[in-house]
Amino acid sequence: MPGFELFGDAERESVNDVLDNGVLMRYGFDGMRNGHWKAKALEAELQKTFQTNHVQLVSSGTAAVSVALASAGIGAGDEVIMPTFTFVASFEAIMMLGAIPILVDIDSTLTLDPKAVEAAITPKTKAVMVVQMCGSMADMDALKSVCDKHNLVFVEDACQAIGGSYKGKPLGSIADLGCFSFDFVKTITCGEGGAVISNNKTYYINADHYSDHGHDHIGSDRGAETHPFLGYNFRISELHAAVGLAQVKRLPEFLALQKRNFDIIRAELQQIPEVEFRTVPDGGVESCAFLNFFLPDLDIARRVSQAFKESGVDACFHYYDNNWHYIRKWNHLKELKSLFPIAQEVKEGLQYLQGKTYKQSDSYIARNISCLIKLSWREEEVKQRAKKMAQLIKANL
Numbered sequence: 551m552p553g554f555e556l557f558g559d560a561e562r563e564s565v566n567d568v569l570d571n572g573v574l575m576r577y578g579f580d581g582m583r584n585g586h587w588k589a590k591a592l593e594a595e596l597q598k599t600f601q602t603n604h605v606q607l608v609s610s611g612t613a614a615v616s617v618a619l620a621s622a623g624i625g626a627g628d629e630v631i632m633p634t635f636t637f638v639a640s641f642e643a644i645m646m647l648g649a650i651p652i653l654v655d656i657d658s659t660l661t662l663d664p665k666a667v668e669a670a671i672t673p674k675t676k677a678v679m680v681v682q683m684c685g686s687m688a689d690m691d692a693l694k695s696v697c698d699k700h701n702l703v704f705v706e707d708a709c710q711a712i713g714g715s716y717k718g719k720p721l722g723s724i725a726d727l728g729c730f731s732f733d734f735v736k737t738i739t740c741g742e743g744g745a746v747i748s749n750n751k752t753y754y755i756n757a758d759h760y761s762d763h764g765h766d767h768i769g770s771d772r773g774a775e776t777h778p779f780l781g782y783n784f785r786i787s788e789l790h791a792a793v794g795l796a797q798v799k800r801l802p803e804f805l806a807l808q809k810r811n812f813d814i815i816r817a818e819l820q821q822i823p824e825v826e827f828r829t830v831p832d833g834g835v836e837s838c839a840f841l842n843f844f845l846p847d848l849d850i851a852r853r854v855s856q857a858f859k860e861s862g863v864d865a866c867f868h869y870y871d872n873n874w875h876y877i878r879k880w881n882h883l884k885e886l887k888s889l890f891p892i893a894q895e896v897k898e899g900l901q902y903l904q905g906k907t908y909k910q911s912d913s914y915i916a917r918n919i920s921c922l923i924k925l926s927w928r929e930e931e932v933k934q935r936a937k938k939m940a941q942l943i944k945a946n947l
């Protein structure tokens with residue numbers, strides 16, 4: 551996945567354009583720029599890449615999720631349904647708004663189970679946030695119909711799935727709002743950065759204003775702009791956008807390398823009858839950022855994960871024992887360890903996590919191994935790696 555692996559002259563040249571001009575800010579200073587608008591240009595590129603009407607760049611993927619929810623009017627006391635398997639950013643972005651994350655089970659897609667979503671809906675539910683984890687997706691038609699039926703905002707975190715698609719549409723572009731991260735380890739990187747995309751013009755205008763102190767961005771005199779509503783600062787800088795602009799142009803090359811490497815490893819592992827791959831919904835095409843497979847049980851998965859580590863097969867994760875991506879180890883959330891007082895309604899809203907178990911999610915995550923697919927691997931290297939992985943799996947069954 552990491553775009554940082556392939557870095558070079560194009561990125562350097564693009565950053566130098568900005569430094570030579572001296573305008574590091576994405577808004578204003580029109581007279582000084584000599585035509586350089588890196589953030590605007592990146593938004594235009596992403597609009598084409600993700601086949602969407604509107605793109606708002608922001609400072610991170612976490613900011614993107616929070617800005618997306620805020621743009622749809624989600625805030626204090628509202629419940630947002632999200633999966634048990636994701637990055638900690640998902641609940642952070644919800645809690646930043648004073649809203650309440652409601653964690654529900656995943657299924658064999660490793661993403662939200664539509665039945666678990668429907669079962670978790672209450673009168674306070676305002677949104678469903680699907681996270682397209684590790685390069686693949688949920689059953690989006692099923693989730694969309696649940697959202698339509700209950701009149702919920704549908705948000706899609708596609709931070710780890712750039713380049714994947716569902717029924718011909720890019721992941722991130724299917725729900726009401728899509729979120730991307732361009733942090734240092736994502737498929738394309740800005741260093742730090744993110745984007746909110748939508749076909750809904752109101753959500754887009756809200757995101758545009760909210761992510762820049764509520765500025766209306768009308769006219770070219772920032773000092774004369776008004777503030778139709780409150781906002782914060784989640785802006786991206788021209789320097790970061792400049793890196794992303796060079797990277798996005800290389801996305802087709804990155805995705806082709808990812809797919810080549812993914813296919814080699816998958817073809818080798820699928821010869822082992824005990825290895826089962828994640829479910830990809832009908833009409834779905836993985837981004838190939840990760841290869842995910844299930845082993846027969848937790849013990850085998852732990853042994854294989856350990857054997858991979860000891861034998862130098864790097865970048866493979868057993869998320870059951872990992873602190874960042876799965877509810878099991880999120881004690882700071884379960885115990886609500888906050889630096890500052892948390893609103894009473896959020897505390898009460900999170901009570902359900904006390905002693906809660908997620909048997910269905912455990913049954914998938916305990917057996918899952920998720921291997922990052924790197925772009926820098928040479929073809930011969932990937933073939934050797936695939937053979938070694940197969941050997942280590944067979945030796946530990």
Ligand SMILES: *Cc1c(COP(=O)(O)O)cnc(C)c1O
Nearest residue numbers: 610611612637639709710731733
């Ligand atoms: C990386 C990531 C984020 C957050 O992105 P940052 O840019 O690091 O804030 C959110 N969701 C998922 C699924 C991610 O992988």
